[in-house]
Amino acid sequence: MKRRLTRLAPLPFLLPNLVGFMVFTAGPVVFSLASSFTNWNLQRPGQTSLIGTQNFTEIWGDPKFWLSFINTVYLMLGIPASIAFSLWLAILLNRKMKGNETLKALLFLPSVTSGVAIMILWKNLYNPDFGPINAAIEGFFHSVGFGNIHGPQWLSSTQNPLSLDVEKVGLAPKQFGVGARDALNLLGIWAAIGGSNMLLYLAGLANVPEDLIEAAQVDGAGKWACFRKITWPQLAPTTFFIVVMSIIGGLQGGFETARVMTNGGPSGTTTTIAYYIYNKAFEAYQIGYASAVSWLLFAIILVFTIFNWKFGQTEGTV
């Protein structure tokens, strides 16, 4: 009797979460995989049937998907800069000084405030005619004697420093400039540098043994050498974690900014894979096709993560 009781004892603790987990997470994962092999369309109820891998071959030849893939990768170009800034800030903050906690809280501000309000705010900051960013740029050029220089068109421009073409995969010199995707990258860096990455680096720095650095300094090692030979290798697990999470987040990202700030435009240049899936599922109601794209996204994320894992292992850090 007693034994039976203990064997069932975990169940009441587990069940509430497990049932919810099954219904809203595990079940849907399986269900979504199954629907990616169907032509399920909410506008044609009762006509759903299995179509094998047809969705996937269709995606392969879908230029809109490939453009959204390029956009997604483009919008991840800000990640290295934002990680580097986070590390720099953490190193600066990792010392005994007055106002340390206040500065940390200030820098963390963009991470606590809700996304939509911030995005609407930045949409206005970027406004080419009335926004303060171009006002500052044009004011600066005016004061040094270049009164006729205008700031970028930001969110309404398809230009980019890489000269990527818009409607098709390729390069076009007339696309050279600064545009919507760069604006979103700058916003991403602004929002992320003082956020959780900085906190993770601070936690990592707290674990770097101080006597190791002191010993090196006694031996005459400079600051940069200390950083490269001691701090950076000690932080490797933290960096690895941050890189993996940033890539996973970046590949899934861009939905909110696209929906709130640009509607995926101009000319689809800010339509990421996540926003493309949203359009397919909840605007065009092609549930089967959208599920297939979302599984492809999952596959891409897995490949990147496994690649990172292997790469991180050879560095001898994990």
Added chain:
Amino acid sequence: MRSSVKTQRNWTLLFVYIILGLFSITTLIPFLWMFLTSFKSLQEVDKPGILPHQWHKENYGEVFKQIPFSQYYLNSFLVAAWVTFLTVVTSAMSAFAFARMTWKGRDQVFLMYLATMMVPGVVTMIPNYAIIVRLHLLDSYTGLIVPASFSAFGTFLLRQFMISIPKALDEAAYLDGASPWRTFWDVIMPIAKPGLAALGILTFLGNYGSFYWPLILIKSDSLRTLPIGMLNFDGNYGRQTNLIMAAGMMSLIPPLLLFLIGQKQLLKGIQMGAVKG
């Protein structure tokens, strides 16, 4: 010799303050612009000049006249509070089962939890939408709250926390004849409080800012949460930059307060979530 080291230290510190100051200013300027713009008249928004010519406090009241802003506030608050409560309770219970009890298949089930954390949100979003349609919960509070209330991440976070509590405590309780429930409530939960607080704050902030799920689920104005209401205000009411900034300022107050109160726990929680075990 000694004093030269000291002066060098002072110079370093000055440099550190300057750089950190520049970063802080860059962080703050957009918020400052938002604050100042929220007090300007609409004509003044587009004109150069930093401070409002006249402080139009009535902008804030005007927001409530044009859109049901207090309703949005209430909805956001209600939904986030319910989701936070349910998430913390169900996660704490399952974390207890994973961290403090031994049973067959435990590690396999936990691995399944971990595996789903890698699946992108959009993968489950579509079937969840279908489920909610089937259950006729589209456009309802229940539809907003329930699917968001079972967190694999929360289970993971609290398990990490509970697993570090010494086993001797449960054993002592067991020898005293305490049931698992008693051990859960009287032994583990009090010790796990910082973890619960961290998860609670993270969940509240996350859900308060939640955008995707309410966007596809909610059709009627009276059920809109703040992010959806603001999006609608921005898109369908013409360009009223000063009012939308006032609405934005007001929407930032609850997360800011929560952050000020729970800063320590929140920062701890973020750092803890990264510790794999």
